Amino acid sequence: MRTxxxxxxxxxxxAAVMLVVTLAGCSSNNDALAQQYKDGSGKNYVAGDGTxxxxxxxxxxxxxxxxxxxxxxxxxxxxxxAGKVLxxxxxxxxxxxxxxxxxxxxxxxxxxxxxxxxxxGVNVRDQADTARAFARTYGVTYPSVLDxxxxxxxxxxxxxxxxxxxxxxxxxxxxxxxxxxxxxxLPDASVLSxxxxxxxxxxxx
Numbered sequence: 304m305r306t307x308x309x310x311x312x313x314x315x316x317x318a319a320v321m322l323v324v325t326l327a328g329c330s331s332n333n334d335a336l337a338q339q340y341k342d343g344s345g346k347n348y349v350a351g352d353g354t355x356x357x358x359x360x361x362x363x364x365x366x367x368x369x370x371x372x373x374x375x376x377x378x379x380x381x382x383x384x385a386g387k388v389l390x391x392x393x394x395x396x397x398x399x400x401x402x403x404x405x406x407x408x409x410x411x412x413x414x415x416x417x418x419x420x421x422x423x424g425v426n427v428r429d430q431a432d433t434a435r436a437f438a439r440t441y442g443v444t445y446p447s448v449l450d451x452x453x454x455x456x457x458x459x460x461x462x463x464x465x466x467x468x469x470x471x472x473x474x475x476x477x478x479x480x481x482x483x484x485x486x487x488x489l490p491d492a493s494v495l496s497x498x499x500x501x502x503x504x505x506x507x508x
Contacts, residue, residue, distance in 0.1 A: 356484045357498065360505060366479030369459040371425075371448035374434040379423065379448060381479055388420045388503050389475040390495070393457070393464055394447075395428035396437040400488035401470045405441040407492040408472075411499070412445050414492075419477075420499055423448060425456045427469060474498050476505065 370380040392408055394401035412422040424447030426434045434447055450456040457464060463481050464471045472495065474483040483498045 354484075354486045355494070355498070356486070357501070358480075358482055360476070360482075363476065363480040363482060367459055367463075367475070367481065368479070369456055371450060371456050373446045374426070374431045374438070374449055375446070376431075377446075379446070384421050384423075384475070385479065386419070386477050388477060388499055389479075390420065390422045390499065391425055391456075391460075391473040391475060392422070393425045393427055393469050393471045393473075395426050395451075395469060396433050397428070398469050402437075402441065404470060404489040405437075405443055407489050407495070409441070409443050409445075410492045411495045414496060415499060415503075418503065420503060421445075425450050427451060427454075427457060474502055476502050 366381070368381050370378065372378055390408075390411070396402075408422070412420075422445035424434075424443070424445065426447045426449050428451050429437070429449070430451065431449060434449060437443065438447070448456055460473065460481070463473065463484065465486065468486060470488060472485040472489055473481050474495075476482040482502045485495070485498075489495055
């Protein structure tokens with residue numbers, strides 16, 4: 304497992320992926336998130352610090368099974384994404400970093416359309432009307448699961464997505480295993496594109 308700590312001065316994805324630190328950074332990062340939650344700030348979200356974690360295929364955990372209801376009332380399950388790379392973005396409308404990263408997510412979604420890559424939002428707090436209004440305002444065209452009522456999606460990815468840390472973006476491989484995580488606001492569409500491309504070109508067993 305490699306953990307890459309992004310810095311605002313990075314000017315390319317190549318530079319970002321060269322900044323490799325040890326996995327111990329994940330533990331200290333989770334401690335920082337917990338402290339933010341305890342302290343409180345009135346901002347109603349706990350900000351990630353931009354850490355990117357990539358997991359080599361041989362080190363990935365078991366496939367994650369999930370099910371949920373979309374903002375249009377339809378149901379979705381992990382089985383529907385079998386054989387595809389899936390990008391999951393945990394968000395809600397009142398989260399400022401979620402609003403800021405929405406265009407980059409949509410840009411990346413459009414870029415990989417038709418290439419075996421799916422995007423799925425996970426709204427952790429809002430009801431359908433608010434989620435749909437957000438999508439219209441920010442031009443988001445991929446669907447989102449409404450997870451506020453039972454937290455089933457958050458529970459499915461427990462231990463991978465830190466509680467109350469939004470936004471968080473996951474890249475799930477073709478076998479349903481988490482391959483990468485961006486904890487905090489996506490800094491640039493090219494960063495997510497690089498992570499997707501890496502997983503997309505992986506060879507099967």
